[in-house]
Amino acid sequence: MNSKIRFDKFQVGEIYKIQDPSSTGKPRLVILAEIDDTDYSALAFLLNNMTEAAIPRDLNISKSKIESKFDVVLMTEYFSRIDLQNLDSQNRIGTLPKVDIEKIRSISFNYPFGQLPVAIESEGIRIGKYPVQKNDTVWAFRANEFENFNKLIFIRNKLSSDYVSRILDLYEDLSPILDDCPIDALFLRGRESVGMAS
């Protein structure tokens, strides 16, 4: 394993700032929902600070709940994979208990349309009240946030050479093993993976 990276650094429910290394996307806050140690990526919900514009698909989370200095809005529809290396790991903004983030994830996925069910609410977690309507500027805001989030996410393709390079970078100890591995065997395994995927 690459000695520079500590997999145990991040925990589910933690809130961090994410930045785009290419600087095309603006920094935002995300909350980790699932961490994949294999490739150092995670599934995360996007957060914002516009509590007034939280629609019934969003959750207003109080600062006391996440032990941060400000309230946040969790956008349940803005859920994607991110690269943990793009997080500002030195500065954890807050933490939502794991049980809460799992509950949010499960309920929001089970109810993909319309207002979130009241069951998702608990102390410090409330469904957004703003009823977005046709021509609302809130749509423009959400579209902008979506576009920006697209620049911050990590697209994982397990069959790509990028992914293999990433794994080899992360697990330097693997390189000597692969050096000794017959190239034909690797090729065969690769073909099997492609076959399974298709």
Place this chain on the structure above:
Amino acid sequence: MDEAWSQLKAEFLELQAPGKLWHKEIQTIAVRKIRRLTGVPPATFGLTEWSKDDLTQIVITERLIGRDQGHYIFEVASSIDDARRLLATELNFALEDLRVPNQVDNVWKNLEIKLTSLGWSQTSSPYSGPDHDSLVRMVLNLKRLKNRGIECLSPLFASGVLDSFAGDLMKLDPKIPKSMLIAALREALTIISPALSIESVGTSSEDYLLASLDSDERGWVANEEFLPNQQHAIEIYSILGPEQLEILFQIACKSSQSEIASILGVSRPTAVKKIDEFTNELSKQFDRLGIDENEKLSVFRGILDLLGAGLEEGKLVR
């Protein structure tokens, strides 16, 4: 991280609140906003006069400290541009909050006429209609009119919508108290009004800033050095000749070489030569000032601002 933002961060870290540097930044944004609101009575927002100091104070106390948005900006912004955009949003929110009482008055004035025509009157009889939360939900779910911007009081509900709302209220309980209706309107509009002012929060900077500027304020923006790299833009602007500035504008408009030749009154090969000379001169100035690749666009935009250029229906005009 740029120097200006580092200083603001350091100050915030030390005070755990916005200090003098933050105050100055917000003041600059407030001046810009006030210029944009020329002709709008301050009473619309419950103010007696347009004062940059008052607005700055409101943003700091109500938003940055009161709503802890100072901490949010401190944590999330990565550059002074990010911070300025987020602060501009906070100013918009502060203004929206200020005008809620006026909007409540307007909506109530219209609603009261419709209720009265249906036989409603203020009574002290016992009330058994919907509770406060239900009334708030009813108001929130009324179909709203398209927002016409944040400068003037844009009507929120069409007359027909209020007619129907008044009818529903009368069906629920004709003795519904005025105080309860106003309280419900106030809470509902406190959510609706600020949300209407959100469009872009620190995302597509170029479009957001340029499109949000009025033609009369662009010159001012240059003086206030609000736009990023404005100093560089002013310097390059003063070096370029009128012909080169025309070429710059035409390039920004995506004019063809033939079109530029026609505008300059020269042949196409001569225009090509002049365009080459201009691009070389611009590159030379960028290099001389040590402008990074990703800053060039904002300097270029700054020069366009100084030329009085802006977007109108998606087209660049002067």
